[in-house]
Amino acid sequence: xxxPLPEKDCVVxxxxxxxxxxxxxxxxxxxYCSDACRKRGLSDTDRELxxxxxxxxxSRPRSSSACPSEVAKRFFGDAWRxxxxxVRTAAxxxxxxxxxLITQKGKPVDPSTAKGPVRLRLID
Numbered sequence: 001x002x003x004p005l006p007e008k009d010c011v012v013x014x015x016x017x018x019x020x021x022x023x024x025x026x027x028x029x030x031x032y033c034s035d036a037c038r039k040r041g042l043s044d045t046d047r048e049l050x051x052x053x054x055x056x057x058x059s060r061p062r063s064s065s066a067c068p069s070e071v072a073k074r075f076f077g078d079a080w081r082x083x084x085x086x087v088r089t090a091a092x093x094x095x096x097x098x099x100x101l102i103t104q105k106g107k108p109v110d111p112s113t114a115k116g117p118v119r120l121r122l123i124d
Contacts (some may be wrong), residue, residue, distance in 0.1 A: 012037035014092025016112040017057040040120035049075055056102065057122045062106075065103065091120050099122060 005019040010033035017033045032038040052075045055124065056066050068087040072080035092111040094100045101121045102111045
């Protein structure tokens, strides 16, 4: 029986990375899933967006959720559609830190592989 490979989350996009042989010597130091994430890094805007997500969720009853598009519209204005992936990325980082839950049809989903509309909810 094969032992599952170790996993960790990219610090920029929040997607899950699975151990690869090329990372064998420095797996503990691997922080990014790709060169694109390494070059992009985290900006002040990324951190402000995370704060906007948390602020939106905290302004609601504890049991309610929010659509990422609501946050995008508030944060980016008329350019919100082009920034939806940026909001989803920020939400993945928050979920990886255990601050929010990403759901579909009321059930938690893996944000790295979820397709279609999702909702964001504070962790109880």
